[in-house]
Amino acid sequence: MRDPDEPAPVAHPLVLRLQRHSFVVMLVASIAIALMLVAVAMSLYASSGAAQLDLSRPGFSAVRSSVDKSDNFDTFPSTGPITEQTLRDFDKLYTAKSKEVDAVDDFGGDVLSDKSLGIDDSQAAASSDATN
Amino acid sequence: MKMKYIKRVASIVIAGTLIFMSGNMVAAVGTGETPLSDSQLQRIKTNCLDAQSTLSQLHVSDALLRVNRGQLYESIANKLMAPLNSRIVFSGFSAEKLISDTTSYNKHLASFRANYLAYGTAMDDIAKLDCQAQPEQFYRSVADVRHKRNRVYDEVKALKAGVAQYKTDVTDFANDFKATAQ
Numbered sequence: 001m002r003d004p005d006e007p008a009p010v011a012h013p014l015v016l017r018l019q020r021h022s023f024v025v026m027l028v029a030s031i032a033i034a035l036m037l038v039a040v041a042m043s044l045y046a047s048s049g050a051a052q053l054d055l056s057r058p059g060f061s062a063v064r065s066s067v068d069k070s071d072n073f074d075t076f077p078s079t080g081p082i083t084e085q086t087l088r089d090f091d092k093l094y095t096a097k098s099k100e101v102d103a104v105d106d107f108g109g110d111v112l113s114d115k116s117l118g119i120d121d122s123q124a125a126a127s128s129d130a131t132n
Numbered sequence: 133m134k135m136k137y138i139k140r141v142a143s144i145v146i147a148g149t150l151i152f153m154s155g156n157m158v159a160a161v162g163t164g165e166t167p168l169s170d171s172q173l174q175r176i177k178t179n180c181l182d183a184q185s186t187l188s189q190l191h192v193s194d195a196l197l198r199v200n201r202g203q204l205y206e207s208i209a210n211k212l213m214a215p216l217n218s219r220i221v222f223s224g225f226s227a228e229k230l231i232s233d234t235t236s237y238n239k240h241l242a243s244f245r246a247n248y249l250a251y252g253t254a255m256d257d258i259a260k261l262d263c264q265a266q267p268e269q270f271y272r273s274v275a276d277v278r279h280k281r282n283r284v285y286d287e288v289k290a291l292k293a294g295v296a297q298y299k300t301d302v303t304d305f306a307n308d309f310k311a312t313a314q
Contacts, residue, residue, distance in 0.1 A: 012135045036145070049245055052252035053199055059188070063196040073207045078215035082223040084313065087306040090216055094302065097208055098295050106201045107285040111190055112278040118179035119271060121172035 073097075173267050180263035180270055187277070191255040194281075198248050205241055205291055209234065213298060220305070229301045237294035244287040251280035 011019075018025050045051050055064050076090050114120035168176070176183075213234045220227040254277045263270035 015135055046253070049249040049252075051256075052195065052249055053202075055195060055199065060192055060195060063192055066196055066200075068200045068203060073211055075211040076215045076219075078218045079222075080219060082220055082225060082309065084306075084310060086219075087302070087309065090212070091302065091306070094208075094212055094299060097204070097212065098299055100204060101208070101292055101295050104197075104201065106197050106288050107194065107281060108288075112187075112274065112281055114271075114274070117183040117186060117274065119172075119176045119183055119274065121169055122175060 168268055168271060172271075176267040176271055177264050180267060183270075183274070184259065184261075184263055187255065187274070188259055191252070191259070194255075195252070198252075201288075202245070202248075205244070208295060209238055209241060213237065216302070225305075225309070227305075230298065230305065233294065233298045233301055237291065237298065240287055240290040240294055244284065244291060247280065247283045247287055251277065251284050254280050 051057070054060075055067060074093055076093055080086065110116060213230070217227050217230050217234055220230065254273070258270070258273045258277055261270050261273060
């Protein structure tokens with residue numbers, strides 16, 4: 001309990017100013033918090049890999065229509081007994097999908113070689129060809 | 133006292149946000165690399181805009197490939213491998229080999245996602261380079277992107293091997309099942 005003869009504590013001038021303009025302080029603080037949260041969200045968007053899968057980004061409009069949106073992947077049921085017939089059914093589904101896997105050599109090829117991009121040292125290559 | 137507390141909380145929040153964001157930034161420093169010849173630097177400056185255009189087109193086609201093929205690889209794990217494994221286990225049979233194959237496949241799938249993220253980020257960065265002003269930086273970045281794309285390809289090969297291995301082990305299981313049933 002404070003002594004009645006003791007002078008009342010005086011608030012910091014900055015605190016008094018903030019109290020006088022509390023509405024503006026609230027607006028500024030809300031905007032600052034919103035900006036910080038947007039920064040965190042954008043950082044998560046980039047770091048989680050979602051950005052790489054997002055074909056709605058500018059520059060990817062040419063391939064948006066080529067995304068396979070069909071839901072025709074037959075799921076093998078996870079309940080039920082194991083019989084020769086169910087194993088045959090599974091083999092049929094799995095063989096079809098493994099053929100799809102093998103049909104494309106994704107991310108293969110030599111498309112990023114210096115020669116393909118025209119940034120190799122052509123003079124050095126030409127002189128080594130002459131030596132050979 | 134109150135002011136001190138407000139300042140302390142504000143500085144902790146700002147510092148935390150900055151640390152979180154800086155954790156996602158990667159500084160690439162090239163050390164110990166062979167310097168490029170003048171002729172090569174000139175060739176890079178001449179051709180780099182076309183090279184950047186090629187890289188940009190490749191990035192777009194690879195993004196589509198990532199989405200479509202990624203869906204296929206994930207569906208194989210979630211809609212074929214996992215249901216068969218659980219069905220075999222609930223029926224009282226041993227699926228140890230199949231579960232081991234599935235675990236290995238899922239690890240390669242996780243690596244595929246992570247490696248593609250690194251590759252895609254590197255491709256985004258290379259598009260922002262002024263290749264004519266920084267030909268050597270551009271050349272090093274292309275080498276880095278090439279290396280990262282190869283790592284994605286290594287995981288694709290591992291996933292394809294995983295799909296084949298699982299099929300082999302399912303066939304073995306089916307043969308043993310048939311033999312036991314007879």
